[in-house]
Amino acid sequence: xxxxxxxxxxxxxxxxxxxxxxxxxxxxxxxxxxxxxxxxxxxxxxxxxxxxxxxxxxxxxxxxxxxxxxxxxxxxxxxxxxxxxxxxxxxxxxxxx
Amino acid sequence: xxxxxxxxxxxxxxxxxxxxxxxxxxxxxxxxxxxxxxxxxxxxxxxxxxxxxxxxxxxxxxxxxxxxxxxxxxxxxxxxxxxxxxxxxxxxxxxxx
Numbered sequence: 001x002x003x004x005x006x007x008x009x010x011x012x013x014x015x016x017x018x019x020x021x022x023x024x025x026x027x028x029x030x031x032x033x034x035x036x037x038x039x040x041x042x043x044x045x046x047x048x049x050x051x052x053x054x055x056x057x058x059x060x061x062x063x064x065x066x067x068x069x070x071x072x073x074x075x076x077x078x079x080x081x082x083x084x085x086x087x088x089x090x091x092x093x094x095x096x097x
Numbered sequence: 098x099x100x101x102x103x104x105x106x107x108x109x110x111x112x113x114x115x116x117x118x119x120x121x122x123x124x125x126x127x128x129x130x131x132x133x134x135x136x137x138x139x140x141x142x143x144x145x146x147x148x149x150x151x152x153x154x155x156x157x158x159x160x161x162x163x164x165x166x167x168x169x170x171x172x173x174x175x176x177x178x179x180x181x182x183x184x185x186x187x188x189x190x191x192x193x194x
Contacts, residue, residue: 023130023131026126026127026130026131027127027131027146027149029123030123030124030127030131031146031149031150031153033120033123034120034123034124034127035150035153035154036150036153036154036157039168040170041169041170041171042147042150042169042170042171043170043171044170045150046143046146046147049124049128049143049146050139050143052124052128053128053132053133053139053142056128056129056132056133057132057133060133071136072138072139073137073138073139073140073141074138074139074140
């Protein structure tokens with residue numbers, strides 16, 4: 001019975017290891033392409049990425065800055081500064097039941 | 098002859114378009130995996146990424162902070178602050194001709 005437990009743990013570890021490996025490959029590929037190949041100032045690359053993340057998160061919470069701030073562990077005031085900084089606008093679509 | 102030129106331009110445009118598409122897919126995949134799936138504060142994710150980029154660039158210029166700063170369009174002082182902040186150390190290997 002202990003063996004089953006050990007095997008299960010080993011499988012979980014293996015899975016975790018391969019997840020870590022995937023994460024590492026993805027990080028490296030992205031870094032090469034986005035930060036190294038396209039020679040841009042570091043600050044500019046980080047800003048492009050931050051803006052994309054903000055838009056992605058905001059669209060998943062129906063544009064509610066408070067919820068997006070919570071998700072990203074930002075103060076509401078920081079969130080709204082960033083929305084202004086990146087000039088993120090909303091396209092409002094009216095819907096009815 | 099003009100046609101050849103036009104075709105060539107069209108091929109270049111097509112190539113550029115598919116490059117842009119690849120870039121977009123890579124950015125989105127990375128964002129989902131790195132920023133959305135692994136729920137972390139935004140600042141923390143950006144820092145992990147910045148540290149990885151610094152190590153990658155520093156290792157390509159043989160650890161020379163001045164060259165790395167130039168590559169990333171950072172002031173030397175900013176570069177050296179970041180190296181301190183992320184506690185990046187060097188592993189020096191002596192070599193001889």
